[in-house]
Amino acid sequence: MQYTRTAIWLHWLMAILIVATFVMGVSVANIEGLTLGKLKAVTIHKWMGITVLLLACLRLLWRLFHPAPPLPDSVPAWQQKAAHAVHALMYFLIFAVPLSGYLFSLAAGVPVVLYGIIPLPLIIEPNPELRPLLRSAHFWLNLTLLSSVLLHVAAALKHYFIDRDTVMQRMRPW
Numbered sequence: 422m423q424y425t426r427t428a429i430w431l432h433w434l435m436a437i438l439i440v441a442t443f444v445m446g447v448s449v450a451n452i453e454g455l456t457l458g459k460l461k462a463v464t465i466h467k468w469m470g471i472t473v474l475l476l477a478c479l480r481l482l483w484r485l486f487h488p489a490p491p492l493p494d495s496v497p498a499w500q501q502k503a504a505h506a507v508h509a510l511m512y513f514l515i516f517a518v519p520l521s522g523y524l525f526s527l528a529a530g531v532p533v534v535l536y537g538i539i540p541l542p543l544i545i546e547p548n549p550e551l552r553p554l555l556r557s558a559h560f561w562l563n564l565t566l567l568s569s570v571l572l573h574v575a576a577a578l579k580h581y582f583i584d585r586d587t588v589m590q591r592m593r594p595w
């Protein structure tokens with residue numbers, strides 16, 4: 422049994438976009454000073470991050486009406502429980518990571534105009550006290566995302582190369 426075609430495409434599209442947004446986030450955070458290049462890069466990072474948030478909404482909606490295919494019986498119960506826990510954590514993070522970045526930007530007094538055309542709602546006022554807290558929230562949530570993605574990829578590779586079972590085939594785009 423496979424995931425639906427839509428779930429598979431959303432999974433891989435989001436995987437690529439999240440990795441690119443993460444790499445871009447680390448790169449911009451390491452640029453010293455406030456240059457035009459940095460401002461452009463941060464803006465693109467924000468657009469990519471908000472796109473992840475929009476795709477996350479689509480994905481959650483799709484998932485609510487299309488349950489995941491069951492794991493094969495050969496997978497021990499504890500591994501099934503661990504997999505479900507990591508999947509739930511990643512669902513939380515695909516919302517929490519971009520939302521923390523968005524709130525951080527607003528607290529810093531920088532509104533986001535998506536793709537340069539859609540002004541996004543100012544759900545909080547600029548707030549110098551909240552700003553550093555939201556910045557570290559964005560950082561730590563990203564670190565949690567990185568750890569859970571690494572665990573997820575390691576488990577998938579173990580199923581493919583060591584267990585040689587059908588777990589990876591469920592998410593194969595072809």
Ligand code: HEM
Pocket residue numbers: 439442443444445446447449450451463466467468469470471473518519520521522523524525526533559560563
């Ligand atoms: C999947 C979505 C996202 C990922 C994976 C991501 C990842 C990251 C990472 C890894 C950093 C570097 C953290 C650090 O070293 O302190 C960062 C910084 C940042 N992110 Fe995000 N982010 C996402 C979404 C967003 C969104 C939606 C916004 C705002 C609308 C945003 C705004 C920022 C800002 C302003 C910085 C700081 C850049 C600087 O140092 O000037 N991020 N992000």
